[in-house]
Amino acid sequence: MKVDLKKQLADYHPPNGRFELVTVPPRHYLMIDGHGDPNTSPVYAEALAALFPLAYAVKFVSKNLGRDYVVMPLQGLWWADDMTAFTTRRDKSTWHWTLLNLLPDWITPEHVDAARAAVAAKGAAPSTAVRLEVLDEGLCVQTMHLGPYDDEGPVLQRLHDEFVPEHGLSLHGRHHEIYLGDVRRTAAERLRTILRQPVQRS
Numbered sequence: 001m002k003v004d005l006k007k008q009l010a011d012y013h014p015p016n017g018r019f020e021l022v023t024v025p026p027r028h029y030l031m032i033d034g035h036g037d038p039n040t041s042p043v044y045a046e047a048l049a050a051l052f053p054l055a056y057a058v059k060f061v062s063k064n065l066g067r068d069y070v071v072m073p074l075q076g077l078w079w080a081d082d083m084t085a086f087t088t089r090r091d092k093s094t095w096h097w098t099l100l101n102l103l104p105d106w107i108t109p110e111h112v113d114a115a116r117a118a119v120a121a122k123g124a125a126p127s128t129a130v131r132l133e134v135l136d137e138g139l140c141v142q143t144m145h146l147g148p149y150d151d152e153g154p155v156l157q158r159l160h161d162e163f164v165p166e167h168g169l170s171l172h173g174r175h176h177e178i179y180l181g182d183v184r185r186t187a188a189e190r191l192r193t194i195l196r197q198p199v200q201r202s
Contacts, residue, residue: 003069003104012178014194016144019163024196026136029075030055030101030112032129037092047099048074049125055101057115067106073182075100077174086175087157090150098174100135107132137173142196148188152195159197173198 006012011022032051038044052071059071077098078086085091112132119127141159145152156175164171178194 005072014142014144016146019141019143022140022142024137024140026134028103028105028107029133029135030130031098031133033098035096050127050130051099051101053119053124054115054127054130057118058107058111061111061115069104072102073179075178077176079174087153090153137198140196140198142194145193145195164199168202169199170202172200
């Protein structure tokens with residue numbers, strides 16, 4: 001049976017139009033870091049070109065060992081030195097990011113090393129900058145955002161300035177987005193994005 005973590009993980013089904021509190025356990029991800037506007041930065045395109053060939057190679061290593069799964073969609077951690085560049089000014093040139101691909105918990109560093117060798121043998125984009133790392137977010141506020149990415153600002157501002165302080169919380173960790181729609185094939189108004197923010201009790 002092919003495992004689809006999108007269907008299995010309860011925190012991949014947040015409500016639309018309101019915030020919820022969830023506790024996200026430690027999970028294994030492929031990660032690659034960068035900086036700049038994702039719409040124009042060649043570094044962002046290069047990061048995608050390194051991340052997904054490796055993600056699919058890991059899947060095939062696992063499948064050959066008898067455990068198949070659906071490759072998870074793109075995710076990203078986003079932050080800026082001035083967070084108003086994120087919520088109000090939306091100055092993407094100042095953004096820092098880490099692109100993520102979630103892996104099943106049975107994937108080991110040895111599986112990733114075997115996949116990296118397979119990618120290199122095919123002459124694909126180098127994946128040496130992609131690392132395997134555990135992300136432990138713990139308590140988070142999240143919601144489902146429907147529509148263009150550029151419409152996220154007011155939602156994030158409500159999360160930061162209203163929901164978080166009203167519930168005795170403070171921001172803790174980096175803003176996390178999970179892209180359930182494919183921007184290449186989906187109209188902007190139909191994109192679905194999980195907006196997730198780790199928090200701690202004040």
